[in-house]
Amino acid sequence: MIESLNPQQRAAVTLEPRHALVLAGAGSGKTRVLTTRMAWLIQTGQVTPYGLMAVTFTNKAAREMLTRVAAILPIDTRGLWVGTFHGLCNRMLRAHHRDAGLPQTFQILDSADQLSAIKRLLKGAGIDDDKYPPRDVQRFINNAKESGLRPAQVEVWDNFSRKQVEIYELYEAQCQREGVVDFAELLLRAYELLSRNAPIREHYQRRFRHILVDEFQDTNALQYKWLTLLAGGGAALFAVGDDDQSIYAFRGANVGNMADFERDYAQGNVIRLEQNYRSYGHILDAANALIEHNDGRMGKNLWTDQGAGEPVRIMEQPSDLLEAQWVLDEIRSLVADGCPRHEIAILYRSNAQSRVIEHQLFTAGIPYRVYGGLRFFERQEIKHALAYMRLLANPGDDTAWLRVVNFPARGIGARTLESQADAARTHGVSLADAVPFVAGRGGSSLAQFATLIAQMREDTRRLSLPELVDHVIAASGLRAFYQGEREGAERLENLSELINAAAAFAGESGYEGLPAGELPPSAPFAPLDAPALATDEVAGAADVNVMTPLSAFLSHASLEAGDNQAQAGQDAVQMMTVHAAKGLEFKAVFVTGLEEGLFPHENSLLEQSGLEEERRLMYVAMTRARERLYLSLAQSRMLHGQTRYAMRSRFLEEVPEEHVKWLTPRVRESRSWDGGAASSGWNAPRDAFGRPDSGTTSPRGGRVGGASVTVGDQQFRIGQGVRHARFGEGTIIGLSGQGQDAQAQIQFQDVGAKTLALGIAKLDVVA
DNA sequence: TAGAAAACTATTTTT
């Protein structure tokens, strides 16, 4: 089991039971270390499966961990506490729903459900949603929860923030009334359950002797608190992560948790996994050199014994279209050389960039697959069916009620629903319970709907989970509705797939053949360590499954939105954002759109931390490649309906020449955009022949616009020095639009990057 | 209440 590990890996796997931090570089065998340690701990008798917990961020990672542990050790992994933060918190809250103050059948809102709940709340409370946009409110609430703060603890400093906190309070009350929790609430509730309830806390503290955490750099403040609380009884926290691959700060992830963890827990117990088994030397050294430009790293240098391999190839093209054509040409020759298409990835910073490339691949007839579309459980028809099922499990779920009360159409209009909402508010009850208070024709339509739901509940009482789903799809009228739709065939297929998913879920969870709406007589998740459990006096702390098959399936649907990949199976080129590529590897990788303003993205340039996260993103992108790494940029690009001109990304300058092969002639200028800090400059836009660009059509058909903009009697071009009365001197790093609408992005020496309207701002040209 | 027209928006998104 441990013989084939390298010394650092082995040290990590066989570490004594103390807190430890493993700095695992890209491609260094992180998952292997994690799973081998779990197996090793169990096999050497240091812990029973019952006393082990492993936390991940994605369901995919959790599944992979279980599969790999099961491959090493013949144990039943079903009752193991291995899962996502949210999944494990859900499990804990189900077991202790009463102590957590939740109904047994509480439902989980996904982000979209949460947003519609907030919209409904604002409407009901008569709050101006121009002043308090639902999205901002959602972010505010989630931020607060992820920092571990309830409304009373949020700092208020003006009327605006006071109102936001007020809305947060109302939102909490609404969720509580309806028996629903959002993602962040799962974590916060679980944390509060442990911190407030000593018997339960001590139970779990006694129980879990080893807690392993994957992707530790992505943990937020609340997750960190939850972990340290759980480990407070002497468990060993084994945290694995890579600070250089922290790319989710914008979602609340706190890289600082790694340094904090080292200081507070893992002092002297830091293990670095630096041998890379993925990439050749040039690629690795290029990535190392790039990431060196970040400050405050924990420090790590990847190495390989695989040899230097091919240099990193860089291509600069006049336009996004030509960039795409070049990628296409390279892919053709890679495939001709025997590289399977699924081993080729095209990465980009933002989703909008995929279109041009997709178009080229499509026209050329090269199979491709774009990651990041709608996921299975997020599809309209699936969410509708699930909403009916949610109403069966929990009549008070107003979000679900509103989603399907008039779908398929039942003649229940906006004003009927408004009077229903009013009635619900005045009587302090759910929408379902407010039905009798609504008078008139609307009232009778509502009553009919209520009867339909009640009838469905009655008719499905003894049905198994897949039978229930089938019944709901039919009785709700969804099936008939989509049969009558011209474009309904795919949606019908997805609904059938939902029945299959329910059957598969029932099988995997031990619910097969059991009535979906009743608590199973015996626990499918049998305690792994019965004796230890028998002596424990904490009620509910057993691994008894306290969920009905229906609730369990609904949780599953919320917590695991399913694959978001389109057509699988075929050998296709893989296209995705850099974020989506984290954790994956390919034989050949194209990183496209390496332009200032795009990668690094302009919105990130305001702060140093933003730029550093962009650089980590670039690091992640580069380290995906095993054999071939291509970096490319376009001097002009169609963006938001306008042609935009940009300079080369600074990241290209941060990759040392000795690891690079420029496929385009490279012109250096003496001036540098950042006012002299860098020694090299940027070349002016050129056409495909390397001549100064003058708005001609390139030989390959791509339209190349002029890279200069004329406003009044002044002409501006990329790389030009300018002076602004207030902002001082700077360099134009991007241009878009024409005439009075033209805008320039300017990197000022003192005040950073700004976008100015050239028709308004008064700029002087500096020689 | 559906469908059309207008208005708005565009970085990344594990759960």
Next chain:
DNA sequence: TAGTTTTCTA
């Protein structure tokens, strides 16, 4: 430009 969401109109 292109997609989604809101508002208008019959």
